[in-house]
Amino acid sequence: MTPTTQRSGWAEQAARALTEAGYRRGGARRAILELLDEQACALSAQEIQRALGGRRRAVSRASIYRVMEELEAIGVVQRVELGQGIVRYEAVRRGPGHHHHLVCDRCGRLEPFTDAGLERAISRLSDRVPLKVSVHEIVIHGACRVCAR
Amino acid sequence: MTPTTQRSGWAEQAARALTEAGYRRGGARRAILELLDEQACALSAQEIQRALGGRRRAVSRASIYRVMEELEAIGVVQRVELGQGIVRYEAVRRGPGHHHHLVCDRCGRLEPFTDAGLERAISRLSDRVPLKVSVHEIVIHGACRVCAR
DNA sequence: GCAGAAGACGAGATCGAATCTCATAAACAT
DNA sequence: ATGTTTATGAGATTCGATCTCGTCTTCTGC
Ligand SMILES: [Zn+2]
Ligand SMILES: [Zn+2]
Ligand SMILES: [Zn+2]
Ligand SMILES: [Zn+2]
Numbered sequence: 001m002t003p004t005t006q007r008s009g010w011a012e013q014a015a016r017a018l019t020e021a022g023y024r025r026g027g028a029r030r031a032i033l034e035l036l037d038e039q040a041c042a043l044s045a046q047e048i049q050r051a052l053g054g055r056r057r058a059v060s061r062a063s064i065y066r067v068m069e070e071l072e073a074i075g076v077v078q079r080v081e082l083g084q085g086i087v088r089y090e091a092v093r094r095g096p097g098h099h100h101h102l103v104c105d106r107c108g109r110l111e112p113f114t115d116a117g118l119e120r121a122i123s124r125l126s127d128r129v130p131l132k133v134s135v136h137e138i139v140i141h142g143a144c145r146v147c148a149r
Numbered sequence: 150m151t152p153t154t155q156r157s158g159w160a161e162q163a164a165r166a167l168t169e170a171g172y173r174r175g176g177a178r179r180a181i182l183e184l185l186d187e188q189a190c191a192l193s194a195q196e197i198q199r200a201l202g203g204r205r206r207a208v209s210r211a212s213i214y215r216v217m218e219e220l221e222a223i224g225v226v227q228r229v230e231l232g233q234g235i236v237r238y239e240a241v242r243r244g245p246g247h248h249h250h251l252v253c254d255r256c257g258r259l260e261p262f263t264d265a266g267l268e269r270a271i272s273r274l275s276d277r278v279p280l281k282v283s284v285h286e287i288v289i290h291g292a293c294r295v296c297a298r
Numbered sequence: 299g300c301a302g303a304a305g306a307c308g309a310g311a312t313c314g315a316a317t318c319t320c321a322t323a324a325a326c327a328t
Numbered sequence: 329a330t331g332t333t334t335a336t337g338a339g340a341t342t343c344g345a346t347c348t349c350g351t352c353t354t355c356t357g358c
Contacts, residue, residue, distance in 0.1 A: 023334085023335090024324085024325050024326070024333085024334060024335070025325070025326095025335095026324075026325075026334085026335050026336070027324085027335085027336085028335075028336060028337090029335085044315095045315080045316080046315080059336085059337090060336065060337040060338070061315090061316085061317095061337085061338095062317080062318085062319095062336070062337060062338080062339095063335080063336055063337070065315095065316065065317070066317095066335085066336085067335095079232065081230040081231075081232060081234070082230075083228065083230060085230070085234065085236060085314095085315080085344080085345075086315080087234060087315085087316085102278060102280045104280065105283065111280070113278060115270070115274050117270040117273055117274065118267075118270045118271065118274060120270070121264070121266040121267045121269070121270040122267065122289075124266055125264050125266065125267060125289075126289075129251060129262060129289065130251070130260065130293070130294055131251045131253065131260070131289065131291040131292065131293050131294070131297075132291050132292045132293075132297040133289055133290070133291040134254065134290055134291045134292065135290050135291075136287070136288075136289045136290065137287075137288050137289075137290065138285070138286075138287050138288075139285070139286050139287075139288070140271075140274075140275075140278065140280065140282055140285045140286075141282070141283055141284050141285065141286065142280040142281050142282040142283045142284075143280065143281045143283065144280050144281075145280070172305085172306090173304085173305060173306070173353085173354055173355070174306095174353095174354070174355095175305085175306050175307070175353075175354075176306085176307080176353085177306075177307060177308090178306085193344090194344080194345080195344080208307085208308090209307065209308045209309075210308085210309095210344090210345085210346095211307075211308060211309080211310095211346080211347085211348095212306080212307055212308070214344095214345065214346070215306085215307085215346095216306095234315080234316075234343095234344075235344075236344085236345085
């Protein structure tokens with residue numbers, strides 16, 4: 001859980017996209033955008049609700065799921081499923097901030113990582129694949145340092 | 150849904166692994182192993198139950214989940230989560246048969262693919278990653294030919 | 299073979315994340 | 329400010345996954 005708070009204006013960008021898509025400004029949306037912008041990696045709906053309930057404005061489950069769906073639809077948030085049947089969400093960022101995930105199958109630890117070679121291989125792949133690629137997601141499973149003994 | 154029925158003896162191999170791990174032979178396990186061995190790609194628990202109920206021996210939900218857990222634990226089956234909150238399972242195979250997944254986010258179509266460049270990038274990555282890698286899973290999201298218009 | 303012990307299996311209860319409903323509150327246009 | 333439209337929340341509901349526990353099956357020792 002690297003707490004790399006990167007303020008890249010993502011929240012403002014996302015808010016603009018919402019407006020352009022015809023949505024109004026609401027307290028729940030604003031709170032969610034701010035929270036997501038501070039995260040270095042993906043959060044589950046439950047984690048989002050707890051985080052917002054603690055500090056900030058409390059937001060209901062229904063709103064979280066509804067807003068995440070809207071944000072995903074306009075392409076500013078990505079749904080990530082890393083096992084344990086829990087869906088997580090994270091801000092979609094351009095160059096810096098873009099990363100993939102290592103998951104420890106024993107303790108569930110989630111670790112973001114980046115790799116230029118991998119990105120190159122994927123962009124090459126995108127051309128000859130029978131799919132208009134929107135986002136790619138790489139999940140590596142294994143045992144983390146702690147769990148591998 | 151490429152119906153590449155590849156009989157590589159995977160079922161027998163898996164059955165042997167189960168025995169070595171101390172499990173007995175049961176009707177549910179046998180039926181599940183045979184079904185999985187015929188698949189070119191991942192199936193959900195529900196799909197497995199339907200397939201077994203139709204032809205072959207019917208198997209209960211409880212047994213499917215229980216057996217899949219055992220098979221995953223001994224490393225012959227891999228859990229795959231490709232969105233829509235549904236868990237799928239597929240046989241883990243060595244060289245041929247090893248593949249990754251393209252998912253259409255609109256219609257849910259699932260397409261297996263292989264890419265040597267990607268595999269190379271991943272094996273290079275494995276060395277400097279802070280995790281003992283067991284399996285890797287690459288999911289590419291996008292719009293399929295049909296949905297992309 | 300056969301009896302007993304250990305494990306496999308299934309029906310149904312239970313859990314919990316995600317979704318749906320609908321009444322109320324908040325945002326926006328005029 | 330007023331009316332109209334959209335956003336939000338509490339609670340009900342859905343449905344995949346898990347648990348429970350009694351019965352059936354496999355295996356072991358005789
Ligand atoms: Zn992440
Ligand atoms: Zn771990
Ligand atoms: Zn597959
Ligand atoms: Zn499609």
